[in-house]
Amino acid sequence: MNNPRLLPASVLSRAGRLLLMLLALTVAACQQAQPPAETAAPEAAKAAYYTCSMHPQIHANGPGSCPICHMDLIRVQPAPVAAPAAKKAASAAVYTCPMHPQVREAQPGSCPICGMDLVKTSSRPAVKMTPAEMAAMPGGNPAANDLILTAQQLELGNIRVQTIGNNSAGSEATGPAEAPAPQALLTGTVTADAQRTQSISSRVAGRVEKLYVRQTGQLLRRGAPLFSVYSEQLETLQREYLLALAQDLQVAEPTYRHFAEATAQKLRLLGVSAGQLRQLARSGKASPLVTYYSPATGTVQTLDVVQGQYVAEGSPLLTLSDLGSVWVEAQLYPADAGRLRLGQSVAVQVVGRARPLRGHVVFLSPELSGASQITLARIQVPNPDGTLQPGAQANVLLDAPAASAATTATAPTQTALRVPQEAIIHDGAASYVWKQTGERQFRRVQVRTSAGTAATVAITGEVRPGDQLVVSGAYLLQSEFTLRQGAGDDHMSGMAM
Structure with missing residues (x-):
């Protein structure tokens, strides 16, 4: 065999040094061209934008007006994200219906119930707060569960507050002292007495x-x-x-x-x-x-x-109908069916009359209506002056049952406060009121309702005499709460609107 040709040692040494220099330059260029994702992601997350308080789907790079309602856009500074996993969770969003918050979709579209356009809401995890923690928060500082409105929103939403209290505490009351309030209201309508009507x-x-x-x-x-x-x-x-x-x-x-x-x-x-x-x-x-x-x-x-x-x-x-006596036909729910009996005397509050009237039950329907699952109660009310006209709206006031001795002994000593019916927001089995905690700051508080009349209802919970509750525009606040938090949350995250 012939021996291969050997290169000089000096040539091999120079080629090796050139190869090492090329490899070093390549590694440095790659490090400069591809910065770490952990460094770029927080910088992008810190970018501020402008949005509409009533239409959070509007995003703009600078100040201006909302193309839908023409309100001034406000500046929003997103919170910084520490890790890519946290960034992905914070940016995730769901789409819900303002009128039907139980509808939750991953993509924009229309509500399958009412056909309204779905709006984008945050799906970030909520931090639960106990009522004691909520009550301990200072009212002057924006709490994590409060809504902060602008002056323009207060005016457009007709947000009106009222100081609640009771006579025993010496605070401003919502109205004059009332008799023991009935526990339930039945919605009804005045009709002509069929036994006094002839064709x-x-x-x-x-x-x-x-x-x-x-x-x-x-x-x-x-x-x-x-x-x-x-x-x-x-x-x-x-x-x-x-x-x-x-x-x-x-x-x-x-x-x-x-x-x-x-x-x-x-x-x-x-x-x-x-x-x-x-x-x-x-x-x-x-x-x-x-x-x-x-x-x-x-x-x-x-x-x-x-x-x-x-x-x-x-x-x-x-x-021809003799209106010397009329009927009030009321909608009776199965839960209240056992509280009425034939011949029982009940109070009837007719719209437009200051004082309730007394009547007696003359008929209880033995069957439920198919769609609404309610039954019919008929109350005969004297009408000697003929002022009760068929078609007028009326409420049947059911007296509260007498509490037993055992119940009285174990009942809490907290005094119930009476608030207007318009202040109560019912969400399924829970009831809420909106309490003002600052100049333009409001907080949703869960309460328990008991006795009620056509105008007021008694509540207990995280409310005290002297608190200011929203009595006009509470449903607008509730709608804003639904848009901000999504359908599944039962708390409020602080956000300037």
Whole structure:
């Protein structure tokens, strides 16, 4: 074998040094071109942007106006993120419906219930706070569970607060002292008493020549004229009656007298009164028109005929209702069904009247309506002055059951405060109020409700006499809470709006 050609040692030494220099330059260039993700990600997360307080999906690089509601955009500085995993969790978002917060989607779209556009909400994990921790927070500093509104939002949302208290504490009360409040309210409507309502129909076929009643709501006395009708049948019977009376005077046998009595009975069945029969016998002349009169005193509820109209036998013409006594038909839920019994006396608060009225239960429906799963309770209420009108809204006030001795002994000593019904927000089985904790700062507080009237309700919980609660615009705050936190949270994260 031939030996390979060997290169000089000096040439190999120079080639090695060049190769090492090229490798070092390549490593340095790669380190400069690819900075660590841990360094670049926090810098990008710290970038501020401008958004709309009512439409958080709007993002802008500079100040301006919202293209939807034209409110001024506000500057938002996102919190810095320490690690890529935390950055990914903070940037994750869900889309929900403002009216149906139970709808949660990963992509934008429309609400499957009402069709509204879904809005973007944060899905970052929540930090739970106990009521004691919430109460211990100073009201002057933005707490982690508070909403902070702008002056423009306060004005546009008609946010109004009211100081609550009780008479024993000497604080400003929400209203005058009330009697022991009922525990539940049943929504109802005033209706006419069906036992005092009657329908007047045409006894014969004919033409309504004269109509004395021209409008509903007209009060009629017993014996007042209703309408005059022309009927060939009535005219024929009148002639037969007069002929029988004339023949009875000429014949000794009672044959024609019996015929006259039978004809008179037919006229009575067709609505001709005894006075009209006597007048017919005295005049001896059949009338082409027969007038019908009101059988009772009442108010015209319906009018189904016009003057000059041809009517058939049995056609309904009008309805009369005696409003000296009315019904209140209330919606009764199964949970309250055991608290009412026939003949029980209850209080009824009719809209527009300062004082409640007393009535008694006359009917409890034995079945539930299919869709709403509620039953019907009917309360009879005296109405001697006729001021209760059918169709008016009314509330049936159920008296609170007497507490047992054991319950009284173990009941908490916390005094309930009465607040307006508009201040309570119901979210499933929980109830909340919005308490003002600063100049434009509000906090959602869970409470327990008990006795209530048509205007106020008693609450206990993290509220004290002298607290200022939102009584107008609470639902707007609740909607903003839903948009900020998502459907599954039951707390509030601080965020300037």
